[in-house]
Amino acid sequence: SQQGEEDPQALSIQEGENATMNCSYKTSINNLQWYRQNSGRGLVHLILIRSNEREKHSGRLRVTLDTSKKSSSLLITASRAADTASYFCATAPSPNRDDKIIFGKGTRLHILP
Amino acid sequence: NAGVTQTPKFQVLKTGQSMTLQCAQDMNHNSMYWYRQDPGMGLRLIYYSASEGTTDKGEVPNGYNVSRLNKREFSLRLESAAPSQTSVYFCASSLDSLNEQFFGPGTRLTVL
Numbered sequence: 602s603q604q605g606e607e608d609p610q611a612l613s614i615q616e617g618e619n620a621t622m623n624c625s626y627k628t629s630i631n632n633l634q635w636y637r638q639n640s641g642r643g644l645v646h647l648i649l650i651r652s653n654e655r656e657k658h659s660g661r662l663r664v665t666l667d668t669s670k671k672s673s674s675l676l677i678t679a680s681r682a683a684d685t686a687s688y689f690c691a692t693a694p695s696p697n698r699d700d701k702i703i704f705g706k707g708t709r710l711h712i713l714p
Numbered sequence: 715n716a717g718v719t720q721t722p723k724f725q726v727l728k729t730g731q732s733m734t735l736q737c738a739q740d741m742n743h744n745s746m747y748w749y750r751q752d753p754g755m756g757l758r759l760i761y762y763s764a765s766e767g768t769t770d771k772g773e774v775p776n777g778y779n780v781s782r783l784n785k786r787e788f789s790l791r792l793e794s795a796a797p798s799q800t801s802v803y804f805c806a807s808s809l810d811s812l813n814e815q816f817f818g819p820g821t822r823l824t825v826l
Binding site: 634645649689703 | 754756773811
């Protein structure tokens with residue numbers, strides 16, 4: 602399977618600092634997606650980056666994709682307490698493959714006051 | 715719009731009991747999914763429905779059955795619950811299999 606694997610598994614930073622999470626995957630993709638999950642809630646989609654894109658921004662979020670290294674990173678700038686959550690990457694397979702979107706195990710982000 | 719709704723929110727079963735988890739979406743999405751989430755395991759796909767009338771096994775289908783009742787509804791059935799099925803279950807939907815998924819609030823199931 603082409604499971605995305607996030608790194609690190611857990612991250613604690615001070616409020617106001619930037620947080621960077623990484624995702625690596627194994628096979629070719631159509632796109633890669635990042636999701637956030639607050640404790641006890643369902644996942645919420647944050648951003649989708651297609652295989653022909655290298656960088657994408659959404660508010661304080663910046664996502665990069667390097668298909669040659671099969672990796673992506675999610676940067677959250679100027680972190681806030683409300684950013685405390687788990688973050689998951691999910692890889693969507695290239696067309697015509699019989700694979701489904703697969704989620705990684707997530708990075709737990711804790712913003713310290 | 716309610717998005718993706720799931721019922722029930724909580725359930726406790728005894729080993730061997732059966733139950734059906736309900737899921738509905740009002741976004742006219744073609745694809746629907748059932749996941750389970752266990753500590754340290756991330757999300758694992760149980761079953762998937764690319765479109766009305768079709769279903770497909772995911773990573774962990776054993777012990778479960780699904781029904782895509784119509785475009786809106788996708789139910790998950792446990793015929794004979796086992797303690798290993800204690801988990802949080804999420805339903806999700808998307809326009810198609812490559813697009814962003816929208817998740818329901820989850821069902822917390824405990825099997826004693």
